[in-house]
Amino acid sequence: MSSVTTSVMLTQRQACAQTKVTTRTRATEARARRGVAFGVRASADADLGKAAARTNKPLEKANLFNARFTPFAGDKNEEYSLDEIIYRSKSGGLLDVTHDMDALKIYPPEYWKALFDERVGKTTWPYGSGVWSKKEWVLPGIADEDIVSMFEGNSNLFWAERYGRENLGMTDLWVKQCGNSHTGSFKDLGMTALVSQVNRMRKMGKPLSAVGCASTGDTSAALSAYAAAAGIPSIVFLPANKISVAQLVQPIANGALVLSIDTDFDGCMRLIREVTAELPIYLANSLNSLRLEGQKTAAIEICQQFDWQVPDYVIIPGGNLGNVYAFYKGFSMCKELGLVDRLPRMVVAQAANANPLYRAYKKGWDKFEAVKAEPTFASAIQIGDPVSIDRAIFALTETNGIVEEATEEEMMDAAAEADLTGMFNCPHTGVALAALKKLRASQTIAPSDRVVVISTAHGLKFTHSKVAYHEKKLEGIESRYANPPVMVKDDFGAVMDVLGSRLNK
Numbered sequence: 001m002s003s004v005t006t007s008v009m010l011t012q013r014q015a016c017a018q019t020k021v022t023t024r025t026r027a028t029e030a031r032a033r034r035g036v037a038f039g040v041r042a043s044a045d046a047d048l049g050k051a052a053a054r055t056n057k058p059l060e061k062a063n064l065f066n067a068r069f070t071p072f073a074g075d076k077n078e079e080y081s082l083d084e085i086i087y088r089s090k091s092g093g094l095l096d097v098t099h100d101m102d103a104l105k106i107y108p109p110e111y112w113k114a115l116f117d118e119r120v121g122k123t124t125w126p127y128g129s130g131v132w133s134k135k136e137w138v139l140p141g142i143a144d145e146d147i148v149s150m151f152e153g154n155s156n157l158f159w160a161e162r163y164g165r166e167n168l169g170m171t172d173l174w175v176k177q178c179g180n181s182h183t184g185s186f187k188d189l190g191m192t193a194l195v196s197q198v199n200r201m202r203k204m205g206k207p208l209s210a211v212g213c214a215s216t217g218d219t220s221a222a223l224s225a226y227a228a229a230a231g232i233p234s235i236v237f238l239p240a241n242k243i244s245v246a247q248l249v250q251p252i253a254n255g256a257l258v259l260s261i262d263t264d265f266d267g268c269m270r271l272i273r274e275v276t277a278e279l280p281i282y283l284a285n286s287l288n289s290l291r292l293e294g295q296k297t298a299a300i301e302i303c304q305q306f307d308w309q310v311p312d313y314v315i316i317p318g319g320n321l322g323n324v325y326a327f328y329k330g331f332s333m334c335k336e337l338g339l340v341d342r343l344p345r346m347v348v349a350q351a352a353n354a355n356p357l358y359r360a361y362k363k364g365w366d367k368f369e370a371v372k373a374e375p376t377f378a379s380a381i382q383i384g385d386p387v388s389i390d391r392a393i394f395a396l397t398e399t400n401g402i403v404e405e406a407t408e409e410e411m412m413d414a415a416a417e418a419d420l421t422g423m424f425n426c427p428h429t430g431v432a433l434a435a436l437k438k439l440r441a442s443q444t445i446a447p448s449d450r451v452v453v454i455s456t457a458h459g460l461k462f463t464h465s466k467v468a469y470h471e472k473k474l475e476g477i478e479s480r481y482a483n484p485p486v487m488v489k490d491d492f493g494a495v496m497d498v499l500g501s502r503l504n505k
């Protein structure tokens, strides 16, 4: 494996452009601090003065944002630099990345909105990325030249008008296409943050010879791509024969060391945790809270795409359960910093074959018990012992959240039904859509509620099960919306017969 630490990630042209841009951005930010940018002068001046007085921070230090690791639950005085190789608190609990909110609050909401809006859709390094366009809220301390990005994020949030109207009687249904991304899933958002930090630490001389993860296919694809972009060796542990071919070929193509292990995801997760405790391999699963800093930007993006309005419900397919907390964190930072005025109600959707969170929810969070996850077409969420269970329960209780489940038939039908209105859903998005159907049927979600379904991966990663659905080859599944191709002889009359019988229906 190559040990090349690409200390220079940028081409010469990019680096040159970046110098100009950095200068321009600093000047812009300086103007903003003086309150003359973005047309918010009067209120910004007033807010800046008040904020500075409140926080006792001198204004000239206003751009010194910082973040550190603290225990997710427990003593917030226990803290670690993000440059430390650490995954657990002293008590063995999860960590979180905590931002200096007082420093961020020195700027009024209008400043952040204008800054984030101004960066969308540009090629300016690194702000062309939907993650790094929110850099001050993600990893404020990282140097631009250490960032490893493929301009992920900025995914489309589209109005599912016909599907909502015809199938659910809804007027305000939206789908956030997080799978329209470099490696085809939302994991890119987290991986750009984590691999950038690893890139920085390696340049600092930290003993990290590789990055590693356990995966159901999407984390491994994202990790291997970002690591390859940075010239960092990657190692992925995959449950043998439990991920799609499209997912498997991704780390292979990107040069990762791929270990196909005769176990399930939970077994791979246990192994990678043991291995990363022994060897200088940096753990890249969402147990590592750096990942969630990138993933949370999808929630900030949703607020931004709705012109800083918050939807009523956000429905997320859940497996290892990092993403639901990441979304919660994105929304709650927007609220705490005054960009929005409330939080959405969060819904986690699980496959009935892998539903430990759903079971705990049904018992009123009384007791969480890991399960043995059974095979599911939503193979990326075949997880029985989610590492972020505490984070997920917190996010759900803070937002009056809901957990739903979907059977194999419900998820495949929901994906196929929605596909008939122009989407191309992965089974995980099918799980979220099936949960939505149930919540509409029970009138929990009203016709005019604004709902965002998070589509977590691209449907093209899961063509095998989608094709089998349309060929009616899935055991125990009726395939209500199957649309198999019609085999026809090379004959004008035969073609006309088929067209006639179809068009006259």
Ligand SMILES: Cc1ncc(COP(=O)(O)O)c(C=O)c1O
Pocket (backbone or CB within 6 Å): 185, 216, 218, 219, 286, 317, 318, 319, 320, 321, 322, 323, 324, 380, 381, 426, 428, 456, 457
């Ligand atoms: C496509 C897809 N959807 C949903 C999830 C669930 O995300 P999380 O593990 O953060 O709950 C995963 C991975 O776990 C995934 O790969």
Ligand SMILES: N[C@@H](CCOP(=O)(O)O)C(=O)O
Pocket (backbone or CB within 6 Å): 213, 214, 215, 216, 217, 218, 219, 220, 284, 285, 286, 287, 319, 320, 322, 380, 381
């Ligand atoms: N679906 C995931 C499972 C691991 O999740 P992570 O977010 O903890 O890395 C995958 O694609 O591997």
